[in-house]
Amino acid sequence: MPSTQGNHGGDDPPREPGGEPVSRRIAIRGDLLDLLDDPGFDVVDSPEVRFDADHWLLVEDGRIAGRQSHAPDPSWTRLDHSGRLVMPGFIDTHVHSPQLDVIASYGTELLDWLNTYTFPAESRYAIAAAARYGAQLFVECLLEHGTTSAVVFPTVHKASVDALFEVALDRNMRLITGKVLMDRHAPPELRDDVEGAERECVELIERWHGRGRLAYAVTPRFAPTSSDAQLAMAGGLLSVAPDLYMQTHVAENRDEVRWVAELFPDALSYLDVYRRFGLLGPRAVLAHGVWLDGDDRALLAECGAQIAHSPTSNLFLGSGLLDWRRLEAAGARVSIATDVGGGTSLSMLRTLAEAYKVQALQGSRLTAWKALYTATRGAARALGLEHEIGSLDIGSTADIAVWNYAASPLARHRDALARSLHERLFAFMTLGDERNLESVLVAGTPHVRAASG
Numbered sequence: 001m002p003s004t005q006g007n008h009g010g011d012d013p014p015r016e017p018g019g020e021p022v023s024r025r026i027a028i029r030g031d032l033l034d035l036l037d038d039p040g041f042d043v044v045d046s047p048e049v050r051f052d053a054d055h056w057l058l059v060e061d062g063r064i065a066g067r068q069s070h071a072p073d074p075s076w077t078r079l080d081h082s083g084r085l086v087m088p089g090f091i092d093t094h095v096h097s098p099q100l101d102v103i104a105s106y107g108t109e110l111l112d113w114l115n116t117y118t119f120p121a122e123s124r125y126a127i128a129a130a131a132r133y134g135a136q137l138f139v140e141c142l143l144e145h146g147t148t149s150a151v152v153f154p155t156v157h158k159a160s161v162d163a164l165f166e167v168a169l170d171r172n173m174r175l176i177t178g179k180v181l182m183d184r185h186a187p188p189e190l191r192d193d194v195e196g197a198e199r200e201c202v203e204l205i206e207r208w209h210g211r212g213r214l215a216y217a218v219t220p221r222f223a224p225t226s227s228d229a230q231l232a233m234a235g236g237l238l239s240v241a242p243d244l245y246m247q248t249h250v251a252e253n254r255d256e257v258r259w260v261a262e263l264f265p266d267a268l269s270y271l272d273v274y275r276r277f278g279l280l281g282p283r284a285v286l287a288h289g290v291w292l293d294g295d296d297r298a299l300l301a302e303c304g305a306q307i308a309h310s311p312t313s314n315l316f317l318g319s320g321l322l323d324w325r326r327l328e329a330a331g332a333r334v335s336i337a338t339d340v341g342g343g344t345s346l347s348m349l350r351t352l353a354e355a356y357k358v359q360a361l362q363g364s365r366l367t368a369w370k371a372l373y374t375a376t377r378g379a380a381r382a383l384g385l386e387h388e389i390g391s392l393d394i395g396s397t398a399d400i401a402v403w404n405y406a407a408s409p410l411a412r413h414r415d416a417l418a419r420s421l422h423e424r425l426f427a428f429m430t431l432g433d434e435r436n437l438e439s440v441l442v443a444g445t446p447h448v449r450a451a452s453g
């Protein structure tokens with residue numbers, strides 16, 4: 001455990017909500033890496049890569065205050081991670097907290113998978129103690145994978161939302177979540193109704209939205225599980241509070257797309273269902289988007305909504321391959337997400353490695369730079385949070401992950417043979433996972449990692 005002693009005269013040290021006092025001045029030594037802008041596909045020697053080998057990153061009052069090549073004066077608490085990689089914490093734009101219980105479940109596609117595994121697991125969150133335990137475990141797991149911000153689906157139960165927000169507030173984390181809306185095509189114990197759901201949403205928004213680093217997302221699970229009246233209610237919430245987020249799923253799997261076409265015969269497409277109910281805007285996060293057409297891509301670009309690309313989930317459930325290049329060529333935004341438990345790991349590194357393969361299957365190549373950008377500044381930008389997260393910019397909140405370049409004999413062997421920075425980072429991305437994580441800080445506070453083993 002690093003010292004958290006500060007040196008700041010007679011003032012009381014700052015205290016995070018529910019936490020220990022934090023040092024006001026921390027200096028982290030290591031190889032500082034972040035991306036200044038989207039490096040694009042194919043560009044291995046990108047000018048957008050900011051890499052300062054063996055530098056000190058200065059963190060003051062939870063924010064990044066500077067960088068320098070020489071050691072700071074003794075008033076700074078020093079965390080020496082020389083020879084390690086210091087990056088912004090990852091941002092996972094789509095993940096389900098209760099689905100840690102069903103990760104790695106065999107043998108189904110989306111609609112079967114929901115009924116067989118997911119809905120029974122989510123039913124347990126009706127019990128507040130189960131929701132609290134699940135939220136604690138989930139947030140702990142995120143941090144243990146180097147993910148410091150996330151856009152999260154809990155369950156339909158209000159207790160699951162309260163629990164997640166409470167845990168995130170306690171750690172001063174940037175977290176976006178909201179009550180899942182489902183009033184049809186789900187087991188009775190997971191169904192709400194329009195009036196009750198609206199009342200609970202309003203209560204939760206008033207309690208949590210804008211508190212600490214938290215934000216509320218209006219969260220219809222997906223078009224098939226909400227009635228027209230419920231989707232209209234969700235659109236109504238967004239129309240009176242445009243700073244709310246919206247999260248849902250779209251066009252993940254072909255059977256699902258066919259089902260939506262039957263349920264909403266007047267809509268031009270699956271995505272168009274959400275447009276009709278006022279759910280699309282720059283704060284909309286839509287998971288998957290595998291089966292979209294040119295009109296959908298144009299609509300995404302027009303409204304500024306983002307697709308949360310979930311490669312491990314799309315491969316595991318056999319859903320399909322995202323045409324990332326075509327989306328971006330149309331002007332749509334793409335972030336990257338684990339989608340656990342359809343996804344198979346909370347590790348953004350493993351997710352990026354699978355994203356590379358999804359592009360490779362379509363004759364395209366994802367550089368380490370493009371991948372790392374998308375998981376950090378790119379996601380922050382798509383969420384409208386670039387001023388706060390996703391980079392090592394001065395003034396940003398110090399959500400930082402420190403990584404070992406290589407965590408196994410094979411990876412160390414490969415790392416030693418790398419001839420360029422991109423080659424080194426690409427091997428790190430392809431071979432790395434949570435075992436590479438050395439340390440993580442949330443708003444400048446070192447996360448105390450659970451004992452391993």
Ligand SMILES: [Zn+2]
Pocket residue numbers: 094095096249287339342
């Ligand atoms: Zn999902």
